[in-house]
Amino acid sequence: MGSINFNSEPLNYDLDFVTSTSIKVSWETRSDLVVYFLDSDYSPSKQYYKGPGNTVTISDLKPNTEYKFVLAGQKDVNNRTRPTRFTVRTPVRMVSPPTFFTAYNQTDSEVSFFWNPGEVEFGEPRYELRRDGHLLEVASQPPFTDTSPEQGRDHVYCIRTLDGEFNYSEPVCVTVNFEDFTAPTDPSSLRTSNLGLTLSWDESYDSSGDVTYIVDQGVDHQLGTTKETEFSVTGLELGRRYEFGVTATDKAGHESNRIVVHYPALGISVKGKP
Structure with a gap:
């Protein structure tokens, strides 16, 4: 040869x-x-x-x-x-997201989602659902219902397809707004200090995460608003007793009960009076 x-x-x-x-x-x-x-x-x-x-x-x-x-x-x-x-x-595993992802049947306390199938090369497709970045469920098929949304929030829901080797697609996201129907919890432990008089209280809770405090020196005498849990008061007169109130409010306009504190505290004599 x-x-x-x-x-x-x-x-x-x-x-x-x-x-x-x-x-x-x-x-x-x-x-x-x-x-x-x-x-x-x-x-x-x-x-x-x-x-x-x-x-x-x-x-x-x-x-x-x-x-x-x-x-x-x-x-x-x-x-x-x-x-x-x-x-x-060769490319990495092909994993494609759903091309349709939508919310439906929304109430003040839950919302459902439907989507069309994503595509995978290996195994059966599954779907990871997250709310505001936190894992809610890994589902094999639609629909899915979130039963724990918070009022007064714009929640961002995202879905990703994953395959049998845990390769993920890009996310597809929708934003769902939930109205606020409840007021914040009442401020608590309202107290004063003697350094020019500073009011302070424990934080209120509201599902929206956005609470403003209205501080007053009597029902018809608003001193101001703050998002902090303390407020300084000036211009007080010696020998006079004061009542201060604090009310929590959220961005939807709901208000908590007004809590009050007296200065000097009740039971302590006002200086300069018998």
Whole structure:
């Protein structure tokens, strides 16, 4: 047997498809060629195809991996085409999000969601649902109902598709507004200090997370508002008893009960009076 001559032009080829785990390669055929070879172009070499055809599908590849191939045709035992070398990188696993994600049946205390299927290459698709970044559920199919939203909040709900290997799609998000129907809790432990008179109290709770305090020196004498839990009062007169009130309010305008404190405290005589 003589040496092999590589005296024909390289073959042209096409990549018919590339997935994360497989590719399909096709190439031109020539009347003078009787067999075609497709091998790996690295050591140790692996032969993917040998025969008279012009296409092969290669499976069991790894995602996000580079593969090198060499393609050639043979006229007889001593004559081949010059090799065609090419490189293919498989993509990461394909995971696509739902293209439709919507809220429905919303009440003041719950909301439901429906979506169309996402797509995965491996396993069955599942769906991760989050509210304001916090995991609510991993569902296998719609619908899903959130039974614990908070009043007075604009909640952001996001859905991602995931596959059997925990590859995730990009998120799809919607914002759902919940009206505020309740007032904040009452301020508590209202007290005074003797340093120019500073009122302070314990924080109120409201589901909206946005509380403002109205401070008064009597029902018809508002001193001001603050988001802090203390308020300084000046301009007081010696020998006079004062009543101060604090009311919590939220951005929807709901108000708590007014709590009061007296200065000097009841039971302590006013200086300058018997």
